Amino acid sequence: MILRVETAFTSIKKVRLQPPSPKMVPALLLLLPALAGLFGAAEGQAFHLGKCPNPPVQENFDVNKYLGRWYEIEKIPVSFEKGSCIQANYSLKENGNVKVINKELRADGTVNQIEGEATQENITEPAKLGVKFFWFMPSAPYWVLATDYENYALVYSCTTIIWLFHMDHVWILGRNPYLPPETVTYLNVIRDESRMSCFPGLPDT
Numbered sequence: 001m002i003l004r005v006e007t008a009f010t011s012i013k014k015v016r017l018q019p020p021s022p023k024m025v026p027a028l029l030l031l032l033p034a035l036a037g038l039f040g041a042a043e044g045q046a047f048h049l050g051k052c053p054n055p056p057v058q059e060n061f062d063v064n065k066y067l068g069r070w071y072e073i074e075k076i077p078v079s080f081e082k083g084s085c086i087q088a089n090y091s092l093k094e095n096g097n098v099k100v101i102n103k104e105l106r107a108d109g110t111v112n113q114i115e116g117e118a119t120q121e122n123i124t125e126p127a128k129l130g131v132k133f134f135w136f137m138p139s140a141p142y143w144v145l146a147t148d149y150e151n152y153a154l155v156y157s158c159t160t161i162i163w164l165f166h167m168d169h170v171w172i173l174g175r176n177p178y179l180p181p182e183t184v185t186y187l188n189v190i191r192d193e194s195r196m197s198c199f200p201g202l203p204d205t
Contacts, residue, residue: 055143055156074184089103100118118130152172153174154171
């Protein structure tokens with residue numbers, strides 16, 4: 001992978017990134033506790049050694065059927081979601097991408113809202129989208145593992161950190177603020193069958 005770096009003198013240098021050598025691994029492992037704290041592991045986020053897995057996603061995904069409002073039912077806790085009553089609304093933009101509006105209710109009663117944009121990054125696997133909320137940050141994976149479009153959705157995201165470990169996010173979404181327990185159990189089975197049984201049980205939001 002080639003990383004382009006712009007210096008203060010507006011010249012551009014190319015830096016070739018290489019995986020860490022075996023001699024560096026013990027030293028880098030010492031950094032894991034600090035990095036885990038930095039990325040919010042203390043708040044229950046799921047960290048695992050190795051690169052992100054590649055679970056199977058929803059076949060024949062139709063983004064048009066997926067548009068509309070979704071309510072967060074369960075999740076692996078994430079540091080960037082502090083509130084409750086979290087919901088997302090997806091709508092189609094003129095450029096063909098998906099407009100994303102996430103809302104949450106804060107403890108003080110105010111509503112926090114953030115807007116982003118999702119793109120289908122691989123036409124052969126349309127259920128694998130990338131979401132970006134800030135222009136200066138890379139897009140984050142938004143993979144729909146399962147959905148019936150009318151009731152439920154199981155969404156997965158993952159970030160690989162310095163080639164050594166990865167951070168998982170999983171959301172169970174519903175078209176309504178409540179899903180029957182049997183539906184939640186069904187989605188957790190799909191999660192486990194997707195080779196993600198290392199995830200802890202998803203707590204209630």
